[in-house]
Amino acid sequence: MNLEEVARRAKVSTATVSRVLNNASFVKNATRARVMRAVEELKYHPNLHARNLAGGKSRSIGVIVSNIENPFFLDIYKAVETGARAADYEVIMANTDYNSGQLVTSIRLMIGRRVAGLAAIVSEMDPALIDELNGNRIPVVFYDVGTPRQNITNIRVNYRRGMEKLIDYLYSIGHRKLGFVGHHALLRPINERENVVLESAARYRDLEVHTAADLDSPEGGRRATRTLLIAYSGLTAIVCVNDFMAIGAMREIRDRGLRVPEDISVTGFDNVTLAQFCYPALTTVHIPRDQIGHTICDSLIPNDKTRVEHEIIIDPELVLRDSTAPAARP
Amino acid sequence: MNLEEVARRAKVSTATVSRVLNNASFVKNATRARVMRAVEELKYHPNLHARNLAGGKSRSIGVIVSNIENPFFLDIYKAVETGARAADYEVIMANTDYNSGQLVTSIRLMIGRRVAGLAAIVSEMDPALIDELNGNRIPVVFYDVGTPRQNITNIRVNYRRGMEKLIDYLYSIGHRKLGFVGHHALLRPINERENVVLESAARYRDLEVHTAADLDSPEGGRRATRTLLIAYSGLTAIVCVNDFMAIGAMREIRDRGLRVPEDISVTGFDNVTLAQFCYPALTTVHIPRDQIGHTICDSLIPNDKTRVEHEIIIDPELVLRDSTAPAARP
């Protein structure tokens, strides 16, 4: 079922069929109608691979994320999709599960597909890969990794500031012994985040922090919290690397017969929608996924109007809700 | 950057380059090495469109879902991805947001990509589309819609049984006035679900049900619940069409100063992971997304061993948790 068959049935050339299908140049109404009818009758669907090959262009952008189950990444993906649709681009998504091998596979896939642009919203990016990407002339956006260079835009969140706000707040309401729940992702910027927490805490002489890490999931958050609670007594707050894990942290705390926030406070990061539907609603730090999505589209989709900066830094806001309260006095 | 450039650099023919890249037939080690080096030096990435075109095969399956934000759909997608990866297939995902126009677009996209198989996990499927798909010779799996025919597998969940179990349970613990939270999706099978609830309830003379619908999201669940709570007093339980919306229902109930489950019980459907991380943990009905994902792969990916039935019906299990309790005595 190809152009030729349609052409034959409509008694025209393949060139003409191609023209009507692409609304290109002028075709006499009568012939156009004949072609349309042939297309319908044959239930013809153009082969997109052939089209891409012949056309040479691309009209699609790739988005690679670390964990599509985490609403944070999903939100970014959706934001990009919205922007892309508006520009009549399609977006191809790939998920790495924080697996560096998968990342390589995904990147090759995207390049193989000749995407017009690529967004890497991942934390397992290693320098070698950045190099590989750098060789190519395809525009790339990194989230939180990579050095800005030619054709590369960098979006980063000032985690340090976000964490400091969170920790300052907890300190101000009396917390002196915290647990930090991180997730497994051996490379940057995750470890960096743990360091940020440690350093933020180090600004206070009398603030103690203990850490644990597990998978990026509610279950992971629960396990890490359990580890923390068993190993260290007297923790009055659990600071989680993101909202997704914080959900598990709250569950674990309650399963141990403790109350949130009366006995132990919990904080997240990202401010995903779920954070406000938790019970108690989660205190967190807002990261504007929509804005990130927009920025990605702006820097990946050719656009004469806006010129996007090569490095964008976001200063995240603290969002106070009900999962935090003054530290329990022992 | 194409085969020819690589061939030239390695001083071989394009055919040979193709061979080493596909591990096909034998190539002398020396030449293979030369080719490899050229590939590396040129940072060559084969054009997948050209490859697909020339190869004619496909090794990819499409999955279309109604709402990727709802973990239910995401879980199915992931299950399919796992199965597909194992068979060295890639999966292309498309999201319709319950929009029938998007569905058409997505289906055309998949056919245009010449996927080896297509899974439509959507509720906005209309008969015309089923016909369009039916014309094609590509194997299709429908979830919950469509009549089984040649090349078409149908997976359906026996919602009626699931709902009956839920309602029987609620009735048995004293509930006589229920609210049902559905979501907007004008076509089947959603309305069907509302009907099922109504009919399940009709088995009892003294069981009253009122319904409301909104978007498939926690926020939608919250709004529908608000509507219900304002319009009808004396409701002792809110039955939600799925877990995702139930999360919003619980929030709304509590925001009105009521307790779950002491004042009002809440139930979900699907048993997504989140259901056990809610507080209180959600009473729901389990739908085995893994099994569904497996089945999809089995019927879409050529496989000499198993022969899959053309119609598979799942009888879902009731999962009792903490969001339900005996009806409050007024």
Add this chain to the structure above:
DNA sequence: TTGAAAGCGGTACCAG
């Protein structure tokens, strides 16, 4: 307004 034909970047068959 329409047709013929030259690619686009690979694959795979046929010789050598």
Add this chain to the structure above:
DNA sequence: CTGGTACCGCTTTCAA
């Protein structure tokens, strides 16, 4: 083992 080459299905000049 390796090279030559006929497609794959569509887009896009160039002429007619």
